[in-house]
Each structure stands twice: as structure tokens, then as C-alpha cells.
Amino acid sequence: MDDLTNVERAIELLQKLGLKEYEAKCFVALSQLPSGTAKQISEISEVPRTRVYDAVRVLETKGLVEIQHSNPQRFRAVPIEEAAETLRSEYESRTDSLRETLRGIDSATVDDDVDVSHEVWALSGHAAIATRATQLIDEAEREVVLIVGTEETLTDQLTGRLESAQDRGVDVIVGTVSEALQEEVRGTLPNAEAFVSGLDWLRPAMSGDETEITRLLLVDRSTILVSTAHRPDGTESAPEQAVFGRGFDNGLVTIVRRLMATGLFPLGDSDGVESDPDAS
Template structure:
């Protein structure tokens, strides 16, 4: 390191330009008068006394009177300890900045904005592995490949996995690739943002590759995730072609979405079929976990009974519920879906056990 680099380093450590000049000069001269120091460096004579006193206050030099003011560098141990302490602090700061950049503390915030897509996909994989009920996601085939290990683990734990993949042609999506990692897959022909929704509370979002800005949104909130859920349903799921499914056609049929359940059972109910279901969820009044099993004796949504066949999604945008009558005591429970307030139960999983012809 030459003298210029040494002075720059001292300035980075907190010395002024003149202080760094005077100190490096004294290191070379050993002991010198104030005027000799000024003559040997770029510090003006009028400033040299103040500069030397400041250096003495910082512990870099000591001064004494001998006909004129004399100065000499102190034992450098104090200076070295200070510089090495600063270096250690800067290194720790660099590590902390890197950690905060890569792994924002999502659990302390309802919403975090991050700059790197890697952070978003790492968070998504972690949440998918911890999922208990449902994963909905939209991605490219390459992003799907990255998430495969986490999706396989979730599906093996009984989680419902719904995926929408963007590709130019559905022929490029090989159904065998989805075995063991998805319940249903749909094909979207428009560029797809990266969206992952987990168990009604977690969201990971990043714009598609054509976006001008690279950023990600990480959400840990029930209400905000519900907004993303409707975006997923209407823009990324409902209108796109199904290319893979392992859902059976006959009971038992498992649903995580009450609206989808009603769309599929409504034609059978209209024809007089008897349907028995088991509902797992929470009591809306207390928040306690509950399980109800019995016969579905009625459905309620805008225009119920007025549409032949399955009601369109637009008819199910408002209040939607059905009523279950238990077989043991004949009690009746109203069952709502995500965000239920007026019903007795918010369903997180519905299993249609039997369906008569």
C-alpha cells in the first residue's frame, strides 16, 4: 500500500484529509516540529497546530514544547486496535446487509418487498413444505422444476396442489412430469407472474420476466392473501385449459374451495341427489377447530336455483354457503368458505363422502 492509499484508508477510518496527511508524515519523520510537519505535507501552516492537537486527542500522536511545538507518533497499538475494530465492525455490517438482502424477516412483517427473485422462490419453497391444506401457484415450467422437491413433499402430506404453467403450447407440458407433484395443472398462453398461495395466509409474488422492474412481494396475512386468491382464480386459473388432473370423478371428492364444491354438486342437488359430506374448519364465532359430517340440505348464493347446471364463478362472488344436517342429532350448520363471517363454520376442507344418483 503506497502513501496515497494509506491516507485514503485513514480518511475512511474517520480522519480528515489534513489529519491523515499530518499523521502519515509524522510516521516518516519520527519526531518533528509543527512547522517541519507543515513543510513536509499538504497541511497549511495556519492549520497545522489545530490538526496536531486533534490527532493528539484521538491518540494518534503526542506533542510537547521544546522551544517550539514538537510532535511524534504514539505507539501504534491504540491506532491498530481502533482500525482493526472498525474493520471487524464493517465486516459484520457487510454480513448483516447480505443476510437482510437474502432473507428478509417475513415473520416480523405482514408484507415485505424484496429485490431478488431468488429470495421469493426460496421463501415459496419453504412455505410449500410447511403447507397443511392447499397450495395454488402460477409459474413457468422452469420455476416449477425448481419447486418440484417442495411440491412433492406437500402432495405426499395430503396437500391439494393446483398449478398454472405458462408455455407457448400445451404440447410442451408433459403430464408425466406432474406425477407426484400436483393435483391439477392448467396451461396458460400469456406470460405468467410468479404467484404462490399457501394455506390462506402466505403469498409469494414476482412479476413475469417481461416486467421492467425486478422485485418480489412476500405476504404473511389472511386478508391480503385472499385478494391474491381472487386474482389467481379469475386470471390465472378459471379460464385456462386443464392439462393434468388426478382428481377422481366419483366420491370421495376432496375440496379446499367451497365455491368449487358448490359448482360441482349443484347440478346433482338440483336433480334431487342426496349428498353426504364431511367438513373440516373453524367455528367463525370462536375460531376453534371443528369437524361436521352430515347431509347437505341446501345451498345459498346469488341466483341459486335459477341457473341450469353449474353456476358461473361470477354468481359465486358474493356470499356463498351450504347447510349440513348431521345424522346423529339432526343439528344444522351453515358452512362458508374462505373469509366466512355470517356462517357457523369456515371450511378449510370439504370431503364429499357419498352422492346418490
């Protein structure tokens, strides 16, 4: 855990959602009061009183603050759930607009002769890796093999995408490193084939090894995503890291596919996997 207080954390999150520093501080101050004057907001938020008025008016235009035109004026924050929903809607609107704008940008032409079959890419951050994993599952046409290394990896979003894949006729195979996690998978994905894998190398191999494999995803036997997290002394992890590769002949995909074949009975032996004519 970090050393931020709830107030500091709330201000930080509001800034990430698009509010400026003084706006975030004023809103958090108002969330601590039934209502307040500019002077009271300034005292709690440590925002200069002359800047409180500007910040509050911006918050009003965003639908986050109400103003009572008394003397002196009083302000109050809208209910927390309403504020969160307003910010979520605005964030999603901006995201949708960004998506359409980026799609409308013409592609640049460069001389870049790359052998895609040997590409390996790195990703960082739990959110980015989780998003990539769900996108790969959405692309699956025949088979998804997922090894879950930690309970935190098995999110509602992930299980929902796996269920959608099954509805499309995709075979879903889920391996875990413990019987407890296997039972959880069976509870959330009753139609998937769930079992405790024989991949002992998923666990830390030696004393002092503080890196754990959080997920290992193989889609249609030709696309691989492997993610890890560093957890010193079992405490909160550093940002999650991952490597990603495509192509049946990709070196990373081949190595991981063969390693998985030694511990996952649904994949059969490694020779059978390599000779699969539909996987190329």
C-alpha cells in the first residue's frame, strides 16, 4: 500500500479523470461538507479563496457541484454515486471520440520489411495487459488455453469473455496452479475444462525468486501472452509485465506451446501439436 491518505488519493484520481488540481481539491473538500462557502472550502482544501470561485464554477458546468445564490454563496457536491456516474460518462464519451478520431487518421507509409512470424512485443501495466488478453480471447476461432497464476487474474471481465468465446463454439481450457483456484474456475466457468496444471515452472523456482507468472494465454495455438508480477516479500506488486507474440512459427509461441504440452493434457503431446494442420 502507498502512503497516500484517502483525500490525497481521491484528488489524484479526480485529476486522472480530467479535473485540474484546484477543481479536484475543491470537490473533495465539498464532499466532506453538507455544503460550504468559498471561505470554508478554501480552509479545508488549502486552495486560495480567489481560486475557489473559478474551480467551483467549472465543477458546476461539469454537473458535479450545486450553487445556492445566497449571501454568501454556498456550494455543495452532488451525491458521490451521481458524481462518479457523471465522470464515467464523460470519460467514456471522450474515449469513444478518441477512438473514432484515431481511426480517421490516414496511415503513414514507411519502408519496413518485418518478419511477423518472429515478432515479440512487450506490454506493461495490469490494465493494458488485461485488455490485450480479452481482445485475444475475442479473436479466438478454435481454442483458448488459459493458465491462471493468481486469483486476482480471474476477473469478471475475463470470465465473461471466456463465456462469450464458448458461445461462439470455441473450446475453453483453463489450468490453475492450485486446487482451490481450480474450484473457483469451475464455479465461474462450469462449461470450461478446468484442472490443476502440471506446469511447476509457473511457481517461483527458488528462495528469493519473487516473480510470479500471473497468466499464460495461448489462442488457437498461434498467439501467446505471458504476464508476470514482481511481489517482494509477498507485498503489493510492481507494475505487471508481459510479452506477446503471434504466428505458429514464432519462436516464443513454439517454445511456450511445447512447454504447455508437457503439463496440459488437453493439448496432447508436443508432436501432435506441431503437426496440427489447422493451426498453421
